[in-house]
Structures are given as C-alpha cells and as structure tokens.
Amino acid sequence: MTPTPTADVLISEVGPRDGLQSVKSTMPTADKLRWIDALHAAGVREIEVASFVPAKLLPQMADAAEVVRHAITLPGLTVMALVPNRRGAEAALAAGVHKLTMPVSASAAHSLANVRKTREEMVEEVRAISELCRERAPHVKLEAGISTAFGCTLQGLVPEDEVIALAVQCVQAGADESGLSDTVGYANPAQVRRLFRRLRAELGEHAGAAHMHNTRGLGLANCLAAYEEGVRTFDASLGGLGGCPYAPGASGNVVTEDLVFMFEASGIGTGIDLQQLIAARAPLIAGLPGEPVYGMTPEAGLPKGFTPATRHV
C-alpha cells in the first residue's frame, strides 16, 4: 500500500456528544475542551461536540455553546452539534457551529421514545431547520442521521423501504446529507451493504455517514462493509463511550481507536496519528473518573513494525 498524504476517509468523532450524553456524570467543561483539543491534535477533523437540548433534560450538555465557541477556534476542524428541533438549531447557529445533525428515526416506536415526535413530524423539523440555516447561516451543513436504520429494540425489524424513503424525504426537505445509524447494534454486513448501496443509488453525493455500533461485536465488520460500498465518513467514539439511553439494550459505539487502526493498517488513510489518538484518552479518562473506556487496540498496543497509511510530518 502506498502511504496517503491526505485522508481517504473521514472519521467523525461523536464522543463529546453521543458519548457524554450517555453517561450519568457530567464532564467539566475544561476537560471537554482539553479532550477536544487532544482529538484535534491527533488529526481528527470532524467532531460532534455537543447537543443543543434543554439543560434540565441533559445537564451533561448545559455548556454546549461554550464548547462550540472553543471548538470553532481549532483550525481545519468541522464542528458539529446535534439538534432535535428549531430551538436547538437556533442556539447552535448562534454559537457558531459548522454543521448540524438531526436524529430522524426510521422506527416509528423509537422516534416517539427518543424525540416524542412521529417520523413525519421530524421530516417537517428537518425542513424548518433547513430553512432556518438558509436564512441565517447558508454555509452551515445539515445532516439527517437516520437512526434505528438496521432494526429497533422496540419494534424489531424496520422495513428497508421505509429507511430509504425517509432518508430521501429528509434530503428533499433540505438536508445536505442523510446517513444511516445502527442505533441498537442490530446491523450485519450484508444488510449494511444492501442499505448503503440503495442509499447511494438514491442520494448520490447526499448519502451520508455510517454510524455503527459494536453491541454484538460486528461494528468494525459493518464499517468495512460500508467502506466497500463506497461510504467514506464513519462515526466513532473514543474509548467506545456512549450509546443511546432511550433505546433499551443499546450500547457500544464503534471505538475510534480500533476503527482508525483497521483503516490505517489496511492502507486507508484517516489523517489521524494513532499514538496521539490513544493519548487523547487521557483527558477523557481524567474528566470522567470511574467511567469505563473500551478499545482493543489501546490495550494490545500497535503491532511491532506497524506502518500507518497516514504519513505524519
């Protein structure tokens, strides 16, 4: 494999939002900023840094605006925030985010449990927020993340036609991209290939990221399957922090360190320095004492003679 001077895939780190939102304790703001700085220093170029939701619902995210205001000072970093509704989007835009992500559940049952809205109502939210962006911040990108796209702990199977139709509706409503999320860790490689193939056929350049979970150990295999279907943006969480508190039985974001190792070892550049990425666990651990972090590659260490795809100068 020839080393790549630039990244072949984009690793979108979701830990500071998805991860922190899922743990009970609240990471102090100063630790969040140190953690984000360390991720950026390792070469991470997209981070979902916060969720703009009422602080009484998620006290872990009460400092969202402050975190965004810091993150946007880091050069070359795309700063994302999750927004469930227009009020959240207004606050996120005011803080200066580069990209908004909205969770739109393909499972009717999960949609109600997660955001207390039907799928149709969420598509209307996407439309409203898209219009808000066009008015106030036309440079800001809007992503609709189709959650429970591979199955749901509440309703079981989620028809693939409904998943694809919803992703298309979101883009038609103004989202710049729709990605697919395995919110509860039900996905398998064959299904990942089928759904991303259809998504890319329907949406072309508006097809978004793969957000895989490792709940049943298939996280990396599913990312590999998505890569082979042409997906080039992958969500992951440092130390595997997080899941979805509103989906019973859900756990286990894909571990960023293991995902980056898989790509780099395979000759696929991520732009990320693995040693520095592993070092970025220190502020995470310091900011969340007692919280378990995962990752096989950090535990085992890099192979002897390991040559990453990303050349660091």
Next chain:
Amino acid sequence: MTPTPTADVLISEVGPRDGLQSVKSTMPTADKLRWIDALHAAGVREIEVASFVPAKLLPQMADAAEVVRHAITLPGLTVMALVPNRRGAEAALAAGVHKLTMPVSASAAHSLANVRKTREEMVEEVRAISELCRERAPHVKLEAGISTAFGCTLQGLVPEDEVIALAVQCVQAGADESGLSDTVGYANPAQVRRLFRRLRAELGEHAGAAHMHNTRGLGLANCLAAYEEGVRTFDASLGGLGGCPYAPGASGNVVTEDLVFMFEASGIGTGIDLQQLIAARAPLIAGLPGEPVYGMTPEAGLPKGFTPATRHV
C-alpha cells in the same frame, strides 16, 4: 436472503484445544465431554478437541486420547487434534481422530519459540506425518496451519512471499490443506484479502481455514474479508477462550458466538443453532470456574425479530 437448509460455511471450533491449552487450570474430562456434546448438539460439525503433546508440558491435555475416543462417537462430527510431531500423530491416530492439524510458523523466531524447530524442520515433520497417515490411516486428513502468517510479536513483519511459499511447501510435503493463522492479532482486512487470494490461487482446493484473532478488535472484519475472498472454513473459540501462550501479547481467539451471529444474520448458513450454541457456554463455564469468557452477542442477546440463515427443523 433465502434461508439455507445446509451450511454455507464450516465453523471449526478450537476451544477444547486452543482455548483449554491457554488457561492455567485444567478442565476435568467429564466437563470437556459435556462441552463437546453441547457444541455438537448446537450443530458444530468440526471440533479441535485436543493436543497430543507430553502431559508434563501441557497437563490440560493429558486426557487427549479419552476425549478423542468420546468425540468420534458423535454423528457427523469431524474430530481434529493438534500434533506437533510424529509421536503426537501416532497417539492421535491410535485414538481415532479424523483430522490432524500441525502448527507451522511462518515466523522463524516464533517457530523456534513455539515448537523448538525451524520452519524447514517443520516442513519435514509435515512430510513424515503425511507418510505416517498414508500408511496407517489413509482416510485421515492432515492440515498445516501457517501460524504468525500476518505478523509476529517477536520479529514483527513476516514477508508475504515467505508465508505463501511455506504453505505451498506444506502441501507439497503431503498436507491436504494449508490455512493461515493470525496468531498474534496483527492482521487487517486488506492483508487478509491479499494473502488468502494468493493462497487460493496457489493451492486451489488445498487452501485451508482462516484462523483469526480479535486482539485488536478486527477478528470479525478479518473473517468477513476472508469470506469475501472465498474462504469457507473459519476457526473460532467459544467464549473467545484461548490464544497462544508462546507468543507474547497474543490473546483473543475470535468468539464463535459472535462469528456465527455475523454469518447467520448476513444470510450465510453455518448449520449452527445460535441459542443452543450460547447454551453450550454452560459446561465450559462449569468446567473452568472463575475463567473469564467473552462474547458480545451472548451478552446483548439476539436482536428482536432475528431470523437466522440456518433453518432448524
């Protein structure tokens, strides 16, 4: 996916040999037999049940002949044993095994550490044991498992040309098949594809199993890559038991339960009933009190609405 009445892939369970050999405590013979019975009842059709080595070196394997004599009574089961040399092969053949497997290390350093022989000496052992089989038990198959085929904790990189050449030499010396083992968990999907593609091009039907480790979390992704290159036999260990005690830093056989889940969920039949496979953990746990067992699928449970590829009647 159409359910498959017969298996599309063969899962070769290595726990009773590879797993038990790696733990300090010795599982009582009665528990071993119960465990093997439970694996067979779940639909497992190939099991590496023992290692024929001096009992003073590996007391865990002192009952190898008794275990084999029981296992060969189970209908439809291929009973394998590991043999490092001619003396072990004689004992295994006398006990009535169906298949012998020999570890032949592609890393010169690991070969000396593991079996105290050079690679060339091991090829000569393969030749001697192949001749022994032809004389005494022509129906018995001989497999050469090329260990450290994807890298070595002692010497680092293992040249791919040397791996393939060694596999070819083993078949030329009389092995029925040569498979590739990621003994220390260094493999990545691109490398797995490259090496199995070459192996299959060189050896055709004599190309053997993929034996992957999950040391850095890539075990299932590597199995998927091997499957996509046409590999149809996969080694795995129930509960992820085992590794290689003579390769520093090695750990983590692929977990059979997670591997079977990946295939079954993807529409690829294993012939194995996942619920019964998970139930087969009970005799393993009972026979090795206090020993940790792994597996994401057993912990998370099967997805709601899960339909396996293997139809059980």
